[in-house]
Amino acid sequence: xxxxxxxxGVAGTAGLALSAAACSSSTTTSSSSSSAxxxxxxxxxxxxxxxxxxxxxxxxxxxxVNIEAGNRLFTRTLTTWTATTSDTEVPKLVGDMAxxxxxxSNGGKTWAFTLKDGLKWxxxxxxxxxxxxxxxxxxxxxxxxxxxxxxxxxxxxxPSDADGSSSYKGPYAKTGQAxxxxxxxxxxxxxxxxxxxxxxxxxxTVTMTAFAAFKASKDLGxxxxxxxxxxxxxxxxxxxxxxxxxxxxxxxNWDQATDTVRKAYPDxxxxxxxxxxxxxxxxxxxxxxxxxxxxxxxxAPVTALSNVQGGAAGRNSIVASPYTRYxxxxxxxxxxSNDKARQALALATDRSAYVTAVGGPTVAQPTNxxxxxxxxxxxxxxxxxxxxGDPVKAKQMxxxxxxxxxxxxxxxxxxxxxxxxxxxxxxxxxxxxxxDTQLDGFSANYYATIQSVASxxxxxAMWAGWGADYPSASTDxxxxxxxxxxxxxxxxxxxxxxxDNADFNKEIDATVLIADQAAREKAWGTLxxxxxxxxxxxxxxxxxxxVFVHGSKVVGAFVNGAYTGxxxxxxxxxxxx
Amino acid sequence: xxxxxxxxxxxxxxxxxxxxxWQITRSRLLRDKVTLIxxxxxxxxxxLAAIAPLLTTWKLIDPYTSHTxxxxxxGSLPTGNLGGISSTHWLGVEPGTGRDLFSRIVSGLTVSLLxxxxxxLVSVTLGTIIGIISxxxxxxxxxxxxxxxxxxxxxxxxxxxxxxxxxxxxxxESALNVARTPASMVFMIxxxxxxxxxxxxxxxRGQVLSLKEREFVEAARSxxxxxxxxxFKELLPHLWAPILVYSTLIMPQNIATEAAxxxxxxxxxxxxxxxxxxxxxxxxxxxxDPAYFIxxxxxxxxxVLAFNLVGDxxxxxxxxxxxxx
Numbered sequence: 073x074x075x076x077x078x079x080x081g082v083a084g085t086a087g088l089a090l091s092a093a094a095c096s097s098s099t100t101t102s103s104s105s106s107s108a109x110x111x112x113x114x115x116x117x118x119x120x121x122x123x124x125x126x127x128x129x130x131x132x133x134x135x136x137v138n139i140e141a142g143n144r145l146f147t148r149t150l151t152t153w154t155a156t157t158s159d160t161e162v163p164k165l166v167g168d169m170a171x172x173x174x175x176x177s178n179g180g181k182t183w184a185f186t187l188k189d190g191l192k193w194x195x196x197x198x199x200x201x202x203x204x205x206x207x208x209x210x211x212x213x214x215x216x217x218x219x220x221x222x223x224x225x226x227x228x229x230x231p232s233d234a235d236g237s238s239s240y241k242g243p244y245a246k247t248g249q250a251x252x253x254x255x256x257x258x259x260x261x262x263x264x265x266x267x268x269x270x271x272x273x274x275x276x277t278v279t280m281t282a283f284a285a286f287k288a289s290k291d292l293g294x295x296x297x298x299x300x301x302x303x304x305x306x307x308x309x310x311x312x313x314x315x316x317x318x319x320x321x322x323x324x325n326w327d328q329a330t331d332t333v334r335k336a337y338p339d340x341x342x343x344x345x346x347x348x349x350x351x352x353x354x355x356x357x358x359x360x361x362x363x364x365x366x367x368x369x370x371x372a373p374v375t376a377l378s379n380v381q382g383g384a385a386g387r388n389s390i391v392a393s394p395y396t397r398y399x400x401x402x403x404x405x406x407x408x409s410n411d412k413a414r415q416a417l418a419l420a421t422d423r424s425a426y427v428t429a430v431g432g433p434t435v436a437q438p439t440n441x442x443x444x445x446x447x448x449x450x451x452x453x454x455x456x457x458x459x460x461g462d463p464v465k466a467k468q469m470x471x472x473x474x475x476x477x478x479x480x481x482x483x484x485x486x487x488x489x490x491x492x493x494x495x496x497x498x499x500x501x502x503x504x505x506x507x508d509t510q511l512d513g514f515s516a517n518y519y520a521t522i523q524s525v526a527s528x529x530x531x532x533a534m535w536a537g538w539g540a541d542y543p544s545a546s547t548d549x550x551x552x553x554x555x556x557x558x559x560x561x562x563x564x565x566x567x568x569x570x571x572d573n574a575d576f577n578k579e580i581d582a583t584v585l586i587a588d589q590a591a592r593e594k595a596w597g598t599l600x601x602x603x604x605x606x607x608x609x610x611x612x613x614x615x616x617x618x619v620f621v622h623g624s625k626v627v628g629a630f631v632n633g634a635y636t637g638x639x640x641x642x643x644x645x646x647x648x649x
Numbered sequence: 650x651x652x653x654x655x656x657x658x659x660x661x662x663x664x665x666x667x668x669x670x671w672q673i674t675r676s677r678l679l680r681d682k683v684t685l686i687x688x689x690x691x692x693x694x695x696x697l698a699a700i701a702p703l704l705t706t707w708k709l710i711d712p713y714t715s716h717t718x719x720x721x722x723x724g725s726l727p728t729g730n731l732g733g734i735s736s737t738h739w740l741g742v743e744p745g746t747g748r749d750l751f752s753r754i755v756s757g758l759t760v761s762l763l764x765x766x767x768x769x770l771v772s773v774t775l776g777t778i779i780g781i782i783s784x785x786x787x788x789x790x791x792x793x794x795x796x797x798x799x800x801x802x803x804x805x806x807x808x809x810x811x812x813x814x815x816x817x818x819x820x821x822e823s824a825l826n827v828a829r830t831p832a833s834m835v836f837m838i839x840x841x842x843x844x845x846x847x848x849x850x851x852x853x854r855g856q857v858l859s860l861k862e863r864e865f866v867e868a869a870r871s872x873x874x875x876x877x878x879x880x881f882k883e884l885l886p887h888l889w890a891p892i893l894v895y896s897t898l899i900m901p902q903n904i905a906t907e908a909a910x911x912x913x914x915x916x917x918x919x920x921x922x923x924x925x926x927x928x929x930x931x932x933x934x935x936x937x938d939p940a941y942f943i944x945x946x947x948x949x950x951x952x953v954l955a956f957n958l959v960g961d962x963x964x965x966x967x968x969x970x971x972x973x974x
Contacts, residue, residue, distance in 0.1 A: 350933050374745065375933040377724030428717040429745045432725045487918075489930045493745040496920040497715045510828055511920065516815075 213242025420505025425497025684962025780853025
């Protein structure tokens with residue numbers, strides 16, 4: 073199901089208190105709204121990138137950057153989050169293509185959205201409720217439309233086959249089309265969703281571009297991956313070149329009157345994703361020529377951090393990221409299937425080395441919760457033994473449990489220059505705690521590798537990262553630790569450590585049914601604490617901050633932390649010269 | 650041994666003394682100040698590399714312990730001047746972890762030199778054997794070996810290394826049942842050794858072509874000496890000069906190749922320090938923490954330069970007629 077580390081939005085209603093506090097202690101001046109010049113239409117905004125886009129097909133987008141940029145430039149959704157006027161403001165959920173944030177009935181099992189009038193595709197044809205229905209149906213074609221979130225399959229009331237897959241096979245095979253037509257009905261401008269279960273925040277779910285419209289006559293399946301067919305303010309000028317980028321110009325058929333979120337100030341937007349992070353940030357900090365009109369969705373590499381505050385004063389943002397980085401002990405490993413070994417590993421974990429290696433306390437904080445502090449469910453579980461851990465106690469624990477020291481373990485992590493240092497520091501702590509740590513860092517197909525069956529017998533612990541898809545811990549705990557939806561014959565899913573506990577799964581089921589939202593979120597927090605301190609199924613490590621820099625002639629570049637954690641292009645404008 | 654000039658000899662002040670080729674070589678070497686200095690530096694590096702594991706065991710150097718108190722600020726750069734130079738950290742510390750840079754460079758020297766020496770041994774051994782066989786045998790055998798040499802020489806070495814690295818290192822890891830670092834060291838040795846031998850085999854073959862026509866070889870053959878005896882007892886002793894020169898000249902080439910490949914992310918990887926893995930990380934700090942970039946870079950430069958000068962010096966001393974271009 074869902075996807076991990078780069079993933080989408082988070083946060084929301086409660087508590088960005090942490091990021092607010094952290095920001096006041098550092099920089100985050102961007103351009104304060106009072107002194108900033110008024111936004112003007114026109115000019116060219118340059119988007120510089122060092123990570124390559126894998127998909128622009130709305131049903132296949134699951135990376136935060138592409139959710140943010142896609143939604144703001146060319147893929148409108150039924151509901152969306154408003155743009156913000158500061159890095160810490162919490163956005164509101166509003167109707168985007170829909171007139172409002174939806175009507176719920178049947179006790180939370182039926183949701184209806186009515187489309188606004190005047191919505192058009194870039195060729196001038198109207199966007200209909202049937203286009204939305206068709207778009208969502210594409211998610212069911214799991215053999216073609218890969219990469220995107222599977223919320224549609226999980227939530228819509230379409231029966232499952234014996235093997236657990238949906239009985240509806242998508243709009244290409246058309247098997248089970250009648251079942252889908254029953255779950256999603258269209259009447260005039262209104263689209264109605266019948267759900268399997270109560271989903272009280274389904275109007276948050278549809279902010280994801282996976283629930284966007286797709287014009288059936290433009291659908292070429294996998295070939296449509298980069299065919300951007302716009303219903304937003306910008307359309308592609310020419311074609312998109314994978315690994316390089318493309319240029320966007322105004323979509324003449326987009327009507328500002330139908331859109332309360334996007335201001336669409338620049339006339340043109342260029343997207344260059346052929347850069348390296350280091351050169352890109354050198355250029356942004358140097359602020360010369362066209363780079364003065366540039367933003368990026370890539371965070372500053374650790375090597376550029378020291379120059380961000382001095383070299384780009386007033387042009388940087390340091391904000392809480394929606395992600396938590398954690399380690400999962402592998403329950404299939406001989407060593408880690410022992411409770412005491414997992415507990416000792418948690419005790420010997422030196423989070424301060426992690427924080428230092430990624431750039432210091434300004435950009436990272438130790439945590440012992442999987443749920444991000446920006447979520448209302450954040451339980452703030454205390455660290456087992458402070459920032460540095462307690463290797464002496466860990467060693468004693470291993471000895472008492474009958475292990476012969478040192479205990480040999482192999483740990484997998486996603487390799488980068490920075491993470492080589494992170495894990496050198498963590499290894500030192502673990503080795504002092506009685507382990508003999510072998511590190512295996514690799515970057516190619518990292519997540520596909522650690523969730524494979526082969527890895528279950530190879531690694532004793534694995535690093536991972538996760539951010540909630542929308543501000544509910546129901547997009548944290550079950551996707552990562554419910555063995556029933558994760559573990560298959562093909563691998564561990566997102567439950568990388570093969571944690572499979574019937575008691576815990578029962579607690580998940582009980583939590584889903586709690587009607588009161590606040591009580592439900594609190595219950596997720598309790599489950600999070602149990603994972604870290606009772607089952608030792610996870611060793612949460614740090615929450616980090618995103619650091620961004622923009623050019624000096626960019627106005628209104630604010631990070632929409634609650635939506636995706638990136639600059640929000642909806643309200644960005646550029647100065648005349 | 651005293652110098653004997655023609656004048657002195659003519660005057661009868663000193664008797665003419667016959668000298669072996671080694672004595673001539675040594676006297677030429679002793680006159681070459683640059684080579685002597687370079688040799689001193691190279692020997693120093695070799696000794697340092699050889700005793701680095703001992704120094705680590707004795708805790709005199711410590712390439713792995715983090716000192717998070719020595720780095721700070723946004724980006725965790727070393728506190729203090731020139732990358733945090735102090736009496737305990739002679740070349741400062743590594744940004745992000747505070748590990749001692751001097752220790753890491755010295756340990757990196759061990760890994761880099763070990764790989765380079767082993768690779769040089771592989772290519773010199775292969776090159777010598779194949780060169781001798783090809784030169785003496787002649788005919789079809791010679792033709793076959795020469796085509797193999799052409800074939801290997803025309804391979805794009807760096808591209809091959811990058812393309813093969815992941816697969817071969819994985820295979821070595823499971824075949825030898827070792828960790829990633831030793832597996833990638835073996836990979837580098839095999840590949841650098843394999844691509845190093847053909848040019849040397851050509852040199853040896855050329856030497857052998859002229860040597861095998863000499864009287865002593867003919868004499869040995871007519872006395873019924875076996876093929877092996879001719880190869881290794883008659884021919885090999887006359888090939889020590891090119892072997893020595895080539896070995897010293899291929900060393901700096903191997904060191905540089907290892908560094909370049911580590912820099913490209915192939916080969917030996919962090920946390921094992923090597924010139925490649927250190928430079929790969931430090932290049933990103935060229936602006937933020939120049940000292941971290943300069944010290945390993947200068948060390949690599951000195952090592953390569955020293956070995957190159959020694960190799961050149963040997964060549965001049967052993968074969969002064971060689972065209973030096």
